[in-house]
Amino acid sequence: MFGPSVYATQALHGMVYGMLLFLVSSGLTLVFGMMGILNIAHAAFYMLGAYLAYTTVAATGSFWLSLLVAPIVVGLLGAAVERGLLRRIHRFGHAYELLLTFGLFYMMAEAVRWIWGNYTLEVPTPALLTGSIPLLGSQYPVYRLFILAFSALICLAMATVLLRTRVGIIIRSAVADGEMVSALGINTPLVALGVFSVGAALAAIAGVIAAPFLQADPAMGAAILVDSFVVVVVGGFGSLLGALLASLMIGELQSFGILWFPAFAMVFQFLLMAAVLVLRPQGLFGEKG
């Protein structure tokens, strides 16, 4: 009933969303792996990124500047949340940490409505990336290809840092065994702080590059929140590779779900998450449960 070019375009759509989702989920899964905290407020960082992009573009006209401003602001905010709030209640256990980030998300989502209004704000596509090019038998917007390329670049940068640098080794060991790393005399609280705020900054970057494509919308946080949970669970405890594959999987699942079963597209990822939690709680690529 659909031509091959429709499938190809749909697959590309899925990849674009999948990569955005990965940018958001990467920080989430690393923090979860290192600190055991599923940071619900993470999705608000993403939304904040999109709104900061709107404001920066409105004020200066430069999209590229916002790609610098948003991650810095949100990264600092992330650091403040980790140092000032989360660490305070660490001794009360994970349930309270989870509840705290839950409250923060709720608060920030409403703060965004308060500051920017309860409606969708359009962020113009940067002039350089407007228009479409013929691709796989149809016209495809250049900007979405940019999202793909840009997030792939960040993904590569992240992989390089994690696999090739000393900091990367420390982070990976901290995910695998935090106590061991701090027993070796490495300042794990500092590493945690770093990962938390860099994760927040990455979420903000995702928000910025999503803005011209999805627009800045007060509901965008809640929308990606649940998807990124699914990614963390499906990909596995603290596994970046898992998060990447799970993100692409969710992207495609949604993309084709809408095409084939529009009525049930929204339950697919929940069924997937439920299936993974029931059958393989450690996730597809996680090692510990």
Added chain:
Amino acid sequence: MTTTALELRDIHHDFSGLQVLTGVNLAVAPGERHAIIGPNGAGKSTLFNIISGRLRPRRGRVLYGEHDITGVPPHRIARLGVGRSFQIINTFPRLTVYQSVRSAVVSRRGMRLDAWRLLDGLDDVARETTEVLDLLELSDRRDTPANALSYGEQRELEIALTVAVRPELILLDEPTAGLNAEETHKAIGLIRRVSEGKTLVMVEHDMDVVFTLADRISVLHYGKMLASGPPDEIRRNAEVQRAYLGTKHSVAGADRAAG
């Protein structure tokens, strides 16, 4: 025809390929106080976890009396009359001493799923709980939450929880770990009292405790039982001396400092 309280047959276990136990055999007679000793990393805790159902061995069988309890879940093993303590304090942090021990007593009486009778109205449970607290000299701390107890008291609570289910087989995992000389002395008396007429298997680093309490000793060395026998025999065993006892004091001291 059963002559053993606990029997291990050819137990093998590994952690992601790292061999920890390689064919352990052990037979403990009813009423015996049996100590398992061995250097750190010998697999003692793994062995305990296998006996109590926390781990399922890769190979081999665990027999408790006439029950084959290999791979049986912990709560079923506990209900058969096996009680265990833990090397790292493992209590109910925010419950009081009384509430904790009472929970064990309730379990022993098979009232775990009773959703009708009120716990406070059960006089015989209260009486039995008080008895256990008296036996372990914890009565004056009965209303203190477990996480507010001193370290030594937490160790006593560990043992109290273990014996309050009135197990026939008591498994104690380093009951004197981290205790000072005086507390250790007290613990020895206590363990002797609570294991009266029961079978006791304990993992212990402190050789004074081991040689004071144990009727038989088994030496676990890198995944295998090196020797098993009465204390004197173990003390004289050349192989054991080479592997472990030869440097008795330094080994025991170092272990205690590390644990």
Added chain:
Amino acid sequence: MRRNVLIAAAIVLLFLVPFGLDTLRLRVAIEILYFGLFAVSFNLLFGYSGMLSFGFASTFGVGGYAVGLIWKHLGAVPLPLAVVMGALAGAAVGLVIGFFCVRLRGTYFSLLTLAFSQFLFAVALKWRDVTRGDDGLTVTPPDLTLPGGFVLNMGNALHFYWLVLTIVLVCLWLAWRFIRTPLGNAALLMRENDERAAFLGYNVFGTKLIVFTFASTLAAVAGALFASFQRLVSPGALDLQTGTEVVFMALFGGTGAFLGPFLGTAAYILLQNWLAKTTEHWPFVIGFLFVVMILFMHTGLVGLLGRSGPVQRLLRLNRSPAEEPR
């Protein structure tokens, strides 16, 4: 006993409350009653058993849909009977969801409960033939004739208040009794250290499943009362927003005391009503207060009341030491 006198006095007072309230306030009082029951049942799971559910709205919604469908298809079933049937539906759904969820711990448990509630939300939204989707299902409770011939008129807020109060009190009594039984004690063990409990002979899976099912049953009762009162049940009854509100209510009041969540519900609803008149951004204030609570006031509102006094004696029908750090 003095406490029994206090409780009796409080109950009599609760039945007399409507005479001091206008219809509008009476409606708020009814809302507090069933949401309070919802929050208390949430706390059986969280405060007592250590299981933080983000999808607790599932069975609340199921209870609501159950009574709606009963009255739509089975005619004038008396409200108490319909509520019991709704509770059974909640128990059945709770048993199924719990079967999958209680094996998991911590964050994983929270996420799976969330997944189930989202799934049920989608079902309620899309299965239009049964649920009427977005429009919601109209709920029409029939008038109830009491044994003495007195007729409780469902359109009369006063009559409805008495009915809801009676049902809620019965449920609270059941819950209160439950936590003081050996099984209720086992629930505490699950929160404190489920592994050690297993080595004492407790079946962790079984215990958690029973508690989960019981809490779900009470939540379904609350949901059934909610739907009967609103005369409508829509997918919103089992979405994340409802699941969020119950978390707020319970924690505002304090999860360490049996009736803490009930107090929290009253405070939350009154605050929300007042804030909504003051600012349209009331969720921000609620979120802010919640964060401050989590940071500085673990014990919730009941913690403010101190540890002695008559109010305290009433609220702390059973003290649970949950307010202490681990």
